[in-house]
Amino acid sequence: xxxxxxxxxRFPVDQQSIILRLQEPVPNHLKRWWWCxxxxxxxxxxxxxxxxxxxAFYYVPEPSRAYESVARISHxxxxxxxxxxxxxxxxxxxxxxxxxxxxxxxxxxxFRAPRELNWIFGALLLIITLVFGFTGxxxxxxxxxxxxxxxxxxxxxxxPLVGTYIARFIRGGSEIGPDTLTRxxxxxxxxxPTLVLVFLSLHILMVRTHxxxxxxxxxxxxxxxxxFRFYPDHILTELMIGVGLLIAISAVAVIxxxxxxxxxxxxxxxxxxxxxxxxxxxxxxxxxxxxxxxVLTLGLASAIFVFWPFADxxxxxxxxxxxxxxxxxxxxxxxxxxxxxxxxxx
Amino acid sequence: xxxxxxxxxxxLLSFLFLVTLIIVAWVEGxxxxxxxxxxxxxxxxxxxxxxxxxxxxPGIAAQWADGMHAKVGVGCYDCHLAExxxxxxxHHEGKLISTLVTPKDCGRxxxxxxxxxxxxxxxxxGQILGSLDNVLGEIVEGPAAAHAxxxxxxxxxxxxxxxxxxxxxxxxNGKPLLEPTTWPNTGIGRLNHDGSIGTCSACHSRHRFSIxxxxxxxxxxxxxxxxxxxQKEIYEESKHGIAFVTADQQGLMKMSEAEWVVGExxxxxPTCATCHVSATKNQPASHxxxxxxxxxxxxxxxxRQENWEDKKRAMVDVCGNxxxxxxxxxxxxQYDNAVNLYNDKFAKPAKRIMDALKKAKxxxxxxxxDKIEWTYFYLWHHEGRRARMGxxxxxxxxxxxxxxFEVAERFxxxxxxxxxxxxxxxxxxxAVIAQVLEMEPHRWKKEMSQAELERVRSxxxxxxxxxxxxxxxxxxxxxxxxxxxxTPPAAEPAEPTPQPTDHQPAPAKPSEV
Numbered sequence: 001x002x003x004x005x006x007x008x009x010r011f012p013v014d015q016q017s018i019i020l021r022l023q024e025p026v027p028n029h030l031k032r033w034w035w036c037x038x039x040x041x042x043x044x045x046x047x048x049x050x051x052x053x054x055x056a057f058y059y060v061p062e063p064s065r066a067y068e069s070v071a072r073i074s075h076x077x078x079x080x081x082x083x084x085x086x087x088x089x090x091x092x093x094x095x096x097x098x099x100x101x102x103x104x105x106x107x108x109x110x111f112r113a114p115r116e117l118n119w120i121f122g123a124l125l126l127i128i129t130l131v132f133g134f135t136g137x138x139x140x141x142x143x144x145x146x147x148x149x150x151x152x153x154x155x156x157x158x159x160p161l162v163g164t165y166i167a168r169f170i171r172g173g174s175e176i177g178p179d180t181l182t183r184x185x186x187x188x189x190x191x192x193p194t195l196v197l198v199f200l201s202l203h204i205l206m207v208r209t210h211x212x213x214x215x216x217x218x219x220x221x222x223x224x225x226x227x228f229r230f231y232p233d234h235i236l237t238e239l240m241i242g243v244g245l246l247i248a249i250s251a252v253a254v255i256x257x258x259x260x261x262x263x264x265x266x267x268x269x270x271x272x273x274x275x276x277x278x279x280x281x282x283x284x285x286x287x288x289x290x291x292x293x294x295v296l297t298l299g300l301a302s303a304i305f306v307f308w309p310f311a312d313x314x315x316x317x318x319x320x321x322x323x324x325x326x327x328x329x330x331x332x333x334x335x336x337x338x339x340x341x342x343x344x345x346x
Numbered sequence: 347x348x349x350x351x352x353x354x355x356x357x358l359l360s361f362l363f364l365v366t367l368i369i370v371a372w373v374e375g376x377x378x379x380x381x382x383x384x385x386x387x388x389x390x391x392x393x394x395x396x397x398x399x400x401x402x403x404p405g406i407a408a409q410w411a412d413g414m415h416a417k418v419g420v421g422c423y424d425c426h427l428a429e430x431x432x433x434x435x436x437h438h439e440g441k442l443i444s445t446l447v448t449p450k451d452c453g454r455x456x457x458x459x460x461x462x463x464x465x466x467x468x469x470x471x472g473q474i475l476g477s478l479d480n481v482l483g484e485i486v487e488g489p490a491a492a493h494a495x496x497x498x499x500x501x502x503x504x505x506x507x508x509x510x511x512x513x514x515x516x517x518x519n520g521k522p523l524l525e526p527t528t529w530p531n532t533g534i535g536r537l538n539h540d541g542s543i544g545t546c547s548a549c550h551s552r553h554r555f556s557i558x559x560x561x562x563x564x565x566x567x568x569x570x571x572x573x574x575x576x577q578k579e580i581y582e583e584s585k586h587g588i589a590f591v592t593a594d595q596q597g598l599m600k601m602s603e604a605e606w607v608v609g610e611x612x613x614x615x616p617t618c619a620t621c622h623v624s625a626t627k628n629q630p631a632s633h634x635x636x637x638x639x640x641x642x643x644x645x646x647x648x649x650r651q652e653n654w655e656d657k658k659r660a661m662v663d664v665c666g667n668x669x670x671x672x673x674x675x676x677x678x679x680q681y682d683n684a685v686n687l688y689n690d691k692f693a694k695p696a697k698r699i700m701d702a703l704k705k706a707k708x709x710x711x712x713x714x715x716d717k718i719e720w721t722y723f724y725l726w727h728h729e730g731r732r733a734r735m736g737x738x739x740x741x742x743x744x745x746x747x748x749x750x751f752e753v754a755e756r757f758x759x760x761x762x763x764x765x766x767x768x769x770x771x772x773x774x775x776x777a778v779i780a781q782v783l784e785m786e787p788h789r790w791k792k793e794m795s796q797a798e799l800e801r802v803r804s805x806x807x808x809x810x811x812x813x814x815x816x817x818x819x820x821x822x823x824x825x826x827x828x829x830x831x832x833t834p835p836a837a838e839p840a841e842p843t844p845q846p847t848d849h850q851p852a853p854a855k856p857s858e859v
Contacts, residue, residue, distance in 0.1 A: 031347075075377075075378070078374065079370070079374050081374075081377060082370050082373075082374065232349060233349060233352075236349065236352035236353065237347075237352065239352075239356045240355050240356050240359060243356060243362075243363055244359055246366070247359065247362050247363050247366050250363070250366040250367070250369075250370060251366065253370075254369060254370055254373050
């Protein structure tokens with residue numbers, strides 16, 4: 001018995017069938033670069049896992065040592081600056097690509113039946129990605145990150161009925177304290193990655209179940225075959241994008257390594273608190289609408305966003321026309337405007 | 347795009363990624379390792395020294411390896427190298443070296459610090475030849491006491507063993523033999539054979555040269571303690587010293603940081619170094635600990651330091667990290683008042699009496715051969731310093747019980763009676779003593795007001811239910827002169843006399859002179 005036969009007799013996996021499954025046809029529009037955004041977040045997530053594990057070797061989630069451990073990673077550990085920089089840039093890019101992917105799916109109506117559940121999983125993945133960004137940024141324990149976390153957990157506090165309990169759960173107490181950082185750490189390296197894996201698996205399972213939404217373009221030749229093979233054709237495209245991304249992230253990681261600003265100081269409120277760029281719009285909205293109104297409207301908007309396929313159906317029934325694109329444009333422009341506004345402000 | 351084209355692009359991109367990784371490695375090479383604890387560096391010249399001395403003197407080798415010098419590659423030979431013609435130079439394993447490392451040697455790298463230190467009061471501690479302390483040590487006590495005592499703090503005058511022709515003696519290896527009464531010595535004002543003064547190792551103990559050790563109060567305590575200048579005990583009694591113990595135990599002092607700036611690196615407590623040597627946000631560290639001192643508290647009568655206003659500003663800057671301006675000003679008022687009280691009430695009058703006794707030849711020119719000279723010495727050199735130093739560093743017990751109380755006792759109970767005895771039948775000296783006692787601060791001995799006596803009596807009555815506080819305590823020596831007729835009578839002996847305890851000050855009977 002050869003070694004291969006021994007393995008096969010105990011683990012009956014047919015290589016041919018795997019390749020056959022990988023060779024499933026995907027629609028022709030995936031040949032266009034712009035339509036390959038969905039794979040990029042997954043790709044970046046893998047980079048995040050690898051760099052994150054390396055960072056976790058050295059990071060200490062304890063208020064008195066967190067900042068120092070990040071300083072040590074940045075200044076003492078060989079290549080630590082690079083790994084931290086990759087982690088940061090890849091995180092930002094992941095948020096960008098997830099948002100772009102979501103927009104693509106939204107504006108092409110790819111969320112419609114029978115893909116409603118997949119939209120919900122995707123929408124939850126976007127929210128999880130943002131929470132990932134928030135908890136990761138807070139772990140650095142810089143002054144601005146600390147106060148960003150303070151503002152964010154105060155937001156949770158104002159949610160009606162359950163807000164206080166949610167805020168207490170997130171903070172590990174009535175105020176940001178020694179347990180908060182540990183909690184953020186556990187969210188960041190344990191709970192959120194698990195959630196991503198679960199929803200990502202469901203997301204991909206759904207894609208395999210329903211297939212990729214087929215899109216058609218005017219310049220297409222109708223006589224041409226409508227599909228091409230996932231493996232090796234599309235895999236090679238993704239590989240090209242992947243390696244290109246690695247080069248790009250490495251380049252920005254070297255050119256703009258993340259700095260370490262002032263250490264968190266619970267006794268000194270900074271003159272200007274600012275979150276990371278992807279929360280600018282919520283922060284500006286907070287300033288405009290006031291705490292309670294902002295929390296209510298943002299909660300409502302998030303719920304509509306997650307359950308958009310059903311909202312879309314209801315709106316179409318009421319208004320007798322498809323409002324997805326105009327509403328989407330209004331939402332994107334609104335978020336964009338609020339983000340720019342906050343970015344320009346002190 | 348064909349599959350092959352894609353494969354080629356992936357290959358090319360992978361190669362590009364490899365180039366990226368090489369760039370990353372190059373940038374990594376440029377990174378500065380901040381805070382990285384490097385391994386000891388042994389340069390070529392130092393390797394043989396270290397290898398051999400790891401066997402011969404393992405402690406010294408290990409201490410060096412633990413210290414900062416090892417980390418930056420400064421080894422044995424870098425400090426112990428000698429130049430041809432140096433008095434203590436000798437050939438050792440192929441190198442010309444010297445046993446002693448003086449501030450001149452340290453100054454090869456630490457030029458400014460060495461120069462600043464050699465101009466400081468610390469470095470002048472060896473110049474005590476004409477002082478009474480030196481007479482005490484060298485003559486009254488004996489040379490061995492001076493060598494093992496005084497000079498281990500003040501510093502010796504480094505000397506070599508000489509043969510009959512006056513040449514420096516050498517051992518069989520050619521090593522010049524140092525005079526053992528002058529070496530070993532780490533006294534801070536050592537007079538070195540190369541013309542330099544002092545020694546850096548007085549504070550920066552070899553061979554580890556720990557910066558933390560130099561900042562710890564224990565380090566200063568090698569010399570600044572004991573009956574005549576108990577600065578370390580005074581510090582320990584003060585709130586500063588108390589705060590330090592806890593802050594140190596809680597790891598808040600950060601004394602091993604390269605930059606140790608009060609108000610920045612640490613806030614919880616000061617050590618001796620904080621106030622007298624180390625940096626603040628507004629001034630750099632100084633190797634002249636006299637740079638922030640306003641009074642000299644050592645002589646019979648305290649004097650203001652030269653440029654004391656500038657020096658006070660430098661100290662107030664240190665205080666300001668933890669104290670408000672009115673707090674600091676209030677402390678200086680209390681301190682200055684205490685020094686002035688000591689000066690005017692006790693030191694100057696005592697000096698006047700001693701000068702009168704000497705002028706009248708009632709005391710010989712030889713120091714310490716008359717009893718009253720010892721009394722006087724205790725008064726200013728021990729008790730007077732304790733009172734002044736206690737006030738300077740906020741130690742209440744040293745200011746009062748170890749200080750002014752003993753000054754007063756020495757003055758009234760010993761110096762004045764002894765002077766009176768010597769001045770018997772010498773009207774000029776007697777007149778001086780009488781004039782001193784006529785001074786306002788001493789008038790209480792002649793006459794304490796009824797109101798004051800009543801205040802004392804009622805205090806004891808109220809506090810302890812006993813009204814006899816104004817009585818002399820048991821065992822008080824009898825008055826040496828009969829009380830003047832006009833002295834008011836003591837309290838009614840209707841109640842039992844309170845026995846003095848630590849908590850019951852027993853004012854002297856107002857009729858003892």
